[in-house]
Amino acid sequence: MAKQKKQPRPKAETPKGFRDYFxxxxxxxxxxxxxxxxxxxxxxxxxxxxxxxxxxxxxxxxxxxxxxxxxxxxxxxxxxxxxxxxxxxxxxxxxxxxxxxxxxxxxxxxxxxxxxxxxxxxxxxxxxxxxxxxxxxxxxxxxxxxxxxxxxxxxxxxxxxxxxxxxxxxxxxxxxxxxxxxxxxxxxxxxxxxxxxxxxxxxxxxxxxxxxxxxxxxxxxxxxxxxxxxxxxxxxxxxxxxxxxxxxxxxxxxxxxxxxxxxxxxxxxxxxxxxxxxxxxxxxxxxxxxxxxxxxxxxxxxxxxxxxxxxxxxxxxxxxxxxxxxxxxxxxxxxxxxxxxxxxxxxxxxxxxxxxxxxxxxxxxxxxxxxxxxxKGRVDGSSQGPVLITVMDRDRMGDYQKMAAELRGAGIRAEVYLGNPKNFGNQLKYADKRDCPLAIIEGEDEKARGVVTVKDLVLGKKLAEGLSHEEWKEQPAQEEIARGNLLAYVQEKLG
Known part of the structure; x- marks a missing residue:
């Protein structure tokens, strides 16, 4: 019996004369x-x-x-x-x-x-x-x-x-x-x-x-x-x-x-x-x-x-x-x-x-x-992404979703990171690709003390060049604030 020919995969390409918009x-x-x-x-x-x-x-x-x-x-x-x-x-x-x-x-x-x-x-x-x-x-x-x-x-x-x-x-x-x-x-x-x-x-x-x-x-x-x-x-x-x-x-x-x-x-x-x-x-x-x-x-x-x-x-x-x-x-x-x-x-x-x-x-x-x-420079070809709620503990997704809901309720774009949270660096790389202005971090230590850490990713990009890791931790693009002040702080940072 002749072996059935395998169907080739379709090409992932737009038809001629068409394009995708992102x-x-x-x-x-x-x-x-x-x-x-x-x-x-x-x-x-x-x-x-x-x-x-x-x-x-x-x-x-x-x-x-x-x-x-x-x-x-x-x-x-x-x-x-x-x-x-x-x-x-x-x-x-x-x-x-x-x-x-x-x-x-x-x-x-x-x-x-x-x-x-x-x-x-x-x-x-x-x-x-x-x-x-x-x-x-x-x-x-x-x-x-x-x-x-x-x-x-x-x-x-x-x-x-x-x-x-x-x-x-x-x-x-x-x-x-x-x-x-x-x-x-x-x-x-x-x-x-x-x-x-x-x-x-x-x-x-x-x-x-x-x-x-x-x-x-x-x-x-x-x-x-x-x-x-x-x-x-x-x-x-x-x-x-x-x-x-x-x-x-x-x-x-x-x-x-x-x-x-x-x-x-x-x-x-x-x-x-x-x-x-x-x-x-x-x-x-x-x-x-x-x-x-x-x-x-x-x-x-x-x-x-x-x-x-x-x-x-x-x-x-x-x-x-x-x-x-x-x-x-x-x-x-x-x-x-x-x-x-x-x-x-x-x-x-x-x-x-x-x-x-x-x-x-x-x-x-x-x-x-x-x-x-x-x-004419009336639009710059880019747009600000959402505030990213990073995930430090898989078991506390409810807490992270609550933060996002608070921000969304005030009309602020926000999302919880839904990829593999094991590598925190990948979360920040994701935020960079999404042009996120801020990243919110709440690990076990922050949760116990009732605080969150907020990274200003826009300012961070400007300051990061030439800074060592220790200098980065001290620079003003990262602040620790009371959890209850998160919404007011984000509203102020986003203007």
Whole structure:
């Protein structure tokens, strides 16, 4: 009888394009999200938590990376009814489904914010993951561009609240109607047949959206026959002729020294297009509303280069860019770049209801914003661990757990060492790995005298270099206190 082949052990590794998040990373993210949520609540927005899985039909086909399987989503087919399901690729498409399903029970306008992971079946790369966090705020049911202006102001408020000071960011605003007018003039949009040239328009949108990364030559290549990247991969272009491409390039270069001058330049580009002229007028109104909120050009500007890649935007679009410099992996200075984007999408709910429902919103890239805060020194990439109750006697675990309960009851993080207590040095090594600020010691002698010894591990790290064992015992990073004073002492040490 042939010997059965032994099943190989699975590899302990994360799938390509995914990563794990540990203690301080999760804590920093949650603290930042809490501050953003407070801003959203001040503006009157309510929280919403929707399903991480939607039907493919409900999600629609709006992802920019359309050459990936299943239009860029992770999808599977149910065995019973053959329905295709997919992990959500953003938080906006699920909102459209939620509003359509519950609209009779929701107020109009409906103002909601949502935070959570999304998944995209995209080609991963440095800093580009297939699972990432988003933080959204949207207003559904408000046709006025005052809702768009409010979203932009709220975004600026949120960035400053989490620690991005004025002058280190800029919110750029444009209008997809203006771009549609430009594409109409350029001959790649037919108002009488919206489906005509739809593929070409999608490529144009993605090309413009990559201006900062690819430069003018790269965008021109994508507007034309296509572009080959450094890896040799070829991206098919929109197939525009030189004159058509120059009209689009002129649109991206229409930004002037101030908002009124930019709007005037855009108006000249869209002459003859009703849609384009409507978009220019909306930009004028938004500029007036932002000025009324006290938001100047050092915070928010009109910028034609902003188009946003997703295909469901129908009006104003906006993007928050961080303007301070960082060093890339090769030590070269570069600007940090975009951390948030959004816009108006009046047709998304219509897919469910048959009736146009105006909507607008913003999405913050959580990981990007956290990386920016680390670069600015607003978060240090570390967090304080719990107070450690060391174990000197296995038979007195009840006493140690009581100490921990006292500290926890006062809101202090605390834990009892649950490894092998035989080697006390290993307990202190554990405390060091956990970044514990204090270690509490109560052996038989301390118990008999009604005292505990407290090691200040933070101060100890600073003092330990160059100290002998005897000097260590005498230095102020270790104190003996009455057991009854433990809570008050720990509270004082932790500030």
């Amino acid at each position: 203690g301080h990373e999760v804590t920093e993210r949650q603290e930042m999200l809490n501050r953003i949520a407070e801003v959203y609540r001040r503006y009157g927005f309510d929280a919403l938590e929707s399903s991480g899985v939607e039907t493919v039909e409900a999600l629609g086909k709006f992802l920019p990376d359309v050459d990936r399987p299943n239009e860029g989503v992770f999808a599977w087919q149910e065995d019973d009814d053959k329905t295709w399901l997919a992990l959500r690729y953003d938080l906006t498409a699920p909102l459209a489904r939620v509003y359509a399903q519950h609209r009779n029970d929701l107020p109009t306008p409906y103002r909601r914010y949502a935070m959570g992971p999304v998944w995209r079946n995209e080609k991963p790369g440095p800093g580009r993951f297939r699972q990432f966090y988003q933080c959204d705020a949207d207003t559904v049911g408000a046709p006025t561009v005052a809702a768009d202006a409010e979203i932009c102001g709220m975004l600026a408020d949120a960035l400053e609240t989490v620690g991005i000071p004025r002058g280190d960011y800029i919110v750029r605003v444009n209008n997809r109607k203006v771009l549609n007018g430009v594409m109409e003039v350029a001959g790649v949009l037919d108002p009488s047949d919206p489906d005509k040239f739809v593929t070409e328009r999608g490529i144009v949108l993605r090309a413009i959206d990559k201006l900062d990364r690819l430069g003018e030559d790269g965008v021109r290549a994508l507007l034309g026959e296509g572009r080959k990247d450094e890896s040799g991969d070829f991206t098919k272009g929109a197939g525009l002729g030189p004159e058509q491409a120059e009209i689009v390039m002129g649109f991206m270069a229409a930004r002037r020294e101030d908002g009124p001058a930019t709007v005037a330049a855009l108006r000249g580009l869209v002459q003859g297009s009703t849609t384009g002229e409507s978009g220019v007028q909306e930009l004028e109104i938004i500029a007036e509303l932002l000025d009324g909120q006290g938001l100047g050009p050092e915070q928010i500007i009109i910028d034609p280069s902003v188009v946003r890649g997703l295909g469901y935007y129908t009006g104003p679009v906006f993007e928050a860019e961080l303007t301070f410099e960082i060093l890339d992996e090769k030590g070269r200075p570069r600007q940090f770049g975009s951390v948030a984007g959004g816009g108006r999408y009046d047709d998304l709910v219509k897919r469910f209801t048959g009736q146009e429902v105006p909507a607008t919103g913003i999405s913050i890239g959580v990981d990007r914003l956290l990386a920016a805060l680390r670069a």
